[in-house]
Amino acid sequence: MANIQQLEDLTTQVRRDILRMVHxxxxxxxxxxxxxxxxxVSLYNVIMDRHDNFEMDGxxxxxxxxxxxxxxxxxxxxxARSGYFSVDELNTFRLIDSRLQGxxxxxxxxxxIRIASGSLGQGMSVALGAAQAKKLNNDxxxxxxxHGDGELQEGQNWEAIMYAAGNNVDNIxxxxxxxxxxxxxxxxxxxxxxxxxxxxxAFGWTVVEINEGNNIEAILNGMAEAKSKTGQGKPICVLLxxxxxxxxxxxxxTHAWHGxxxxxxxxxxxxxxxPETLGDY
Numbered sequence: 208m209a210n211i212q213q214l215e216d217l218t219t220q221v222r223r224d225i226l227r228m229v230h231x232x233x234x235x236x237x238x239x240x241x242x243x244x245x246x247x248v249s250l251y252n253v254i255m256d257r258h259d260n261f262e263m264d265g266x267x268x269x270x271x272x273x274x275x276x277x278x279x280x281x282x283x284x285x286x287a288r289s290g291y292f293s294v295d296e297l298n299t300f301r302l303i304d305s306r307l308q309g310x311x312x313x314x315x316x317x318x319x320i321r322i323a324s325g326s327l328g329q330g331m332s333v334a335l336g337a338a339q340a341k342k343l344n345n346d347x348x349x350x351x352x353x354h355g356d357g358e359l360q361e362g363q364n365w366e367a368i369m370y371a372a373g374n375n376v377d378n379i380x381x382x383x384x385x386x387x388x389x390x391x392x393x394x395x396x397x398x399x400x401x402x403x404x405x406x407x408x409a410f411g412w413t414v415v416e417i418n419e420g421n422n423i424e425a426i427l428n429g430m431a432e433a434k435s436k437t438g439q440g441k442p443i444c445v446l447l448x449x450x451x452x453x454x455x456x457x458x459x460x461t462h463a464w465h466g467x468x469x470x471x472x473x474x475x476x477x478x479x480x481x482p483e484t485l486g487d488y
Contacts, residue, residue: 209252214423216484217288218248222454223481224284224488228300230474235301235309238464239355240281242386242421242449246353247285249426254434256348261291261318269348270337272322274330275355275384276310277466283307286319287488294488328361330354331381335371335442338379349437350379357389360398365410371442372411380433382445385420388462407444420449455480 209217221244229235251257255269273282280300287294292306299305306315310325322333334352341348358364371379383403387394394400404414413436417429426447433443451465452458455477458469469477 211423214245214248214252217252218244218423219454219481220483220485220487221248221281221284221288223478223483224288224297225280226455226469226474226477226481227487228280228283228297229468230471231298232301233468235280235468236277236466237280237455237468238388238451238458238462238466239275239278239384239386241455241458242451242453243278243281243353243384244285244454245421245423246382246384246426246447246449247281249423249430250351251285251289253427254430255351263321265321265337265348266341266344266346267348270321270350272330272334272337272350272352273311273324274334274352275327275358276323276325276330278355279307279309279311279325282311282319288485291319292317297488327355327358328363331364331367331371334379334381335367335376338376339374341378342376348378349434352379352381354381354383355389356383356385356387356400356403357394357397359383359400359403360394368407368410368412368442375440376442377438377440380430380437380443380445382447385446385448386451388451388465390462390465392462404446411441412444413439413441414444414446416446416448418448420447421453 225240229237257268300307301309306317311320312323334350338350407414415433419425433445450459458464
């Protein structure tokens with residue numbers, strides 16, 4: 208298992224991947240991708256029980272669903288650097304006929320991708336279905352999912368959240384990226400979410416908070432706590448408090464980089480703040 212320094216080095220390289228991918232095509236979503244880099248690196252290198260022989264049914268392994276599919280750059284980078292497909296393929300991000308579209312798709316058969324995502328609010332329902340399928344298959348492995356905080360403004364989430372507790376779906380760990388930003392401003396400006404922890408608890412979920420969502424050690428400890436609470440009759444929610452644009456100073460703490468690509472000068476600044484660790488593609 209990788210140590211903390213190795214995970215941090217990989218996170219730095221993933222940030223470089225994100226910046227370079229989005230810059231190359233002048234399109235994509237760097238802010239949320241950068242904010243979730245530590246989470247994805249931790250998930251795919253330590254937290255999930257998985258193997259690299261990807262099968263769509265996911266039987267006999269932990270599986271993951273990305274609901275807020277617009278942060279595909281971080282997803283593709285971590286999948287590639289975890290051995291699902293060649294790192295060189297990151298060069299094709301958002302190009303015509305590429306398997307690496309702006310939102311993940313399944314029709315091209317990209318290893319690691321089980322659903323087309325990015326239509327916000329739907330990922331919770333899909334993840335719950337997969338979790339119940341594991342129970343029917345007597346598969347003791349877990350289902351993980353990631354959702355944006357602004358995404359919780361979609362009503363379908365709350366139907367699914369109510370369903371999960373009502374049906375004792377206790378083999379799911381749904382993580383909410385609480386960065387407080389969305390495409391048009393802060394979540395407080397667009398539609399305040401209120402007390403998210405209290406809401407999930409009122410819907411019958413067990414909630415674990417990770418207050419340092421860009422700290423790998425905190426993520427590992429928090430997710431281990433979440434895993435320890437599975438199998439007890441309640442679904443698990445992790446509230447991951449991150450900083451949008453983390454690791455690139457001019458992108459941090461603002462919604463402005465939700466879906467905006469850096470220019471040449473900005474790319475150079477961002478890369479200088481994240482020195483190469485494992486080799487660019």
